[in-house]
Amino acid sequence: MARIGIAGAGLLGRLIAWRLAVAGHAVEVFDPADGPAPRFDGQGAAGFTAAGMLSPLAELDNAGPTVATLGLRSLALWPRIAQRLAAEPAVQALPDGAPQVRVQGSLMLAHRSDLGAAQRVLARVAEGRTIGLGAPQPLDAAALTALEPALHGIAHAWLLPGEGQIDTPVMLQALAAAATAAGVRWHWGATVTQASAGQLVLADGRTQRCDTVIDVRGVGARQAGPLASADPRPHLRGVRGETVWLHAPGLGLQRPVRLLHPRHRVYIVPRAGDRVVIGASEIESEDRSEVSLKTAVELMTAAHSVLPALAEARILRLDRNLRPALPDHEPRTVIDHGLLCINGLFRHGWLLAPALVDDALAAADLAAPLA
Incomplete structure (x- = not known):
C-alpha cells in the first residue's frame, strides 16, 4: 500500500482516486472547491461544464490518430466503470443515482x-x-x-x-461517492501551489508528504516549475x-x-x-x-x-x-520518481480519461489495468 496525494478533484482526480483506493492505497485529494457538488460559475472543475460526448471518430476533425485511438479504448472502458459504480450503495443513494x-x-x-x-x-x-x-x-x-x-x-x-455520451455531473458525483466509500480522504478548500516528487505544498503553507504525488489540476498546474524537459505544466x-x-x-x-x-x-x-x-x-x-x-x-x-x-x-x-x-492539443503524461502528471486533455477530457488513467497507473506500478 502506498500513500498517494492527488492535486485536483476534477474528472482525472476523482477517477484516479477511486481506482487507487479500490486497489488498496491510502489516498488523499486536495482541491480549492468547497465540496464535490457541481459548480457552474466558471471556477470549478471543467468536467462539469463538458457535454460528455464520447466521439473518437468525430474528433478526428480536431485531433490526430493518437486521440482517436485513446478515445476508442475509453469508449470500451466507460461502460465497465459505470457498471462498477452502479453496484456501490453510496452511488445508489445519490439523488441522481448511478451514471449511464x-x-x-x-x-x-x-x-x-x-x-x-x-x-x-x-x-x-x-x-x-x-x-x-x-x-x-x-x-x-x-x-x-x-x-x-x-x-x-x-x-x-x-x-x-x-x-456515445455520458452525463458528466452525474458521473463526477458518482466517482466522488464511490471513492469516499473506498476510503479516500478529501481536503476541500485546499489550494495546491506546488506539486513535486513526494510533496504537496498548500496555499496556507502546509506541506503534505506522501509516497507518490499525482498532479491533475488542469490549468491550475501551470505555475509548477518543470521537473524535466518533458514536463507539460509550464506550457499549459x-x-x-x-x-x-x-x-x-x-x-x-x-x-x-x-x-x-x-x-x-x-x-x-x-x-x-x-x-x-x-x-x-x-x-x-x-x-x-x-x-x-x-x-x-x-x-x-x-x-x-x-x-x-x-x-x-x-x-x-x-x-x-x-x-x-498544450501547444499540440494532445495530452501528456509524465512519470518521474514519485511524481505523476497528466494534463493537456483540451476538449477531449471525457473521451480520453479512462485510457490515460489506465496507462498511467500501470506505468507507475500503482494499479493494474481495468478489467
Missing part, C-alpha cells in the same frame, strides 16, 4: 449551403478507417427521421456508429468553452448531434430529465466571466435551425470554463 453511458452512435448534420464544409470534415474523419473506427454512414431523409424524428430541415446527414494554457443548458420537454432527441458549419461546429447533446446541452464554442482566452451574448445567440440559433421544437425550450443556465491545452 449511452452508446447509440452520433449524428453529423449539414445544411445544403454548408456541404463543402461538411465534405472537408468527412475527409478528415475518413482516416478513422485506418485505426478501426469505421466510417460515417450517409442517411437519407427517411432514415434520419426514423432515427431522430425531432430533426427537421436538414439536407445532409451521417450516422457515426458506436459513438486555458481555452475557453461555453455551453447552453436547456429544458426541452417532449423533444425526444436520443443521440448527440454535430452541426457542421464553415466557421464553427455546434453540438447538441440530450440528457436525462428532458435536458439538452448545446456547445462547442472554442475561444483562445482565459476569461472566466459570464457567457457572451454572441456565443449564446449563435449556439441557440444553430440548434433551433435543426430542432424547431427548441423554440419552446427554457434556458436553465449559461456555463463556461477553461480547458487545459
Whole structure:
C-alpha cells in the first residue's frame, strides 16, 4: 500500500482516486472547491461544464490518430466503470443515482449551403478507417427521421456508429461517492501551489508528504516549475468553452448531434430529465466571466435551425470554463520518481480519461489495468 496525494478533484482526480483506493492505497485529494457538488460559475472543475460526448471518430476533425485511438479504448472502458459504480450503495443513494453511458452512435448534420464544409470534415474523419473506427454512414431523409424524428430541415446527414455520451455531473458525483466509500480522504478548500516528487505544498503553507504525488489540476498546474524537459505544466494554457443548458420537454432527441458549419461546429447533446446541452464554442482566452451574448445567440440559433421544437425550450443556465491545452492539443503524461502528471486533455477530457488513467497507473506500478 502506498500513500498517494492527488492535486485536483476534477474528472482525472476523482477517477484516479477511486481506482487507487479500490486497489488498496491510502489516498488523499486536495482541491480549492468547497465540496464535490457541481459548480457552474466558471471556477470549478471543467468536467462539469463538458457535454460528455464520447466521439473518437468525430474528433478526428480536431485531433490526430493518437486521440482517436485513446478515445476508442475509453469508449470500451466507460461502460465497465459505470457498471462498477452502479453496484456501490453510496452511488445508489445519490439523488441522481448511478451514471449511464449511452452508446447509440452520433449524428453529423449539414445544411445544403454548408456541404463543402461538411465534405472537408468527412475527409478528415475518413482516416478513422485506418485505426478501426469505421466510417460515417450517409442517411437519407427517411432514415434520419426514423432515427431522430425531432430533426427537421436538414439536407445532409451521417450516422457515426458506436459513438456515445455520458452525463458528466452525474458521473463526477458518482466517482466522488464511490471513492469516499473506498476510503479516500478529501481536503476541500485546499489550494495546491506546488506539486513535486513526494510533496504537496498548500496555499496556507502546509506541506503534505506522501509516497507518490499525482498532479491533475488542469490549468491550475501551470505555475509548477518543470521537473524535466518533458514536463507539460509550464506550457499549459486555458481555452475557453461555453455551453447552453436547456429544458426541452417532449423533444425526444436520443443521440448527440454535430452541426457542421464553415466557421464553427455546434453540438447538441440530450440528457436525462428532458435536458439538452448545446456547445462547442472554442475561444483562445482565459476569461472566466459570464457567457457572451454572441456565443449564446449563435449556439441557440444553430440548434433551433435543426430542432424547431427548441423554440419552446427554457434556458436553465449559461456555463463556461477553461480547458487545459498544450501547444499540440494532445495530452501528456509524465512519470518521474514519485511524481505523476497528466494534463493537456483540451476538449477531449471525457473521451480520453479512462485510457490515460489506465496507462498511467500501470506505468507507475500503482494499479493494474481495468478489467
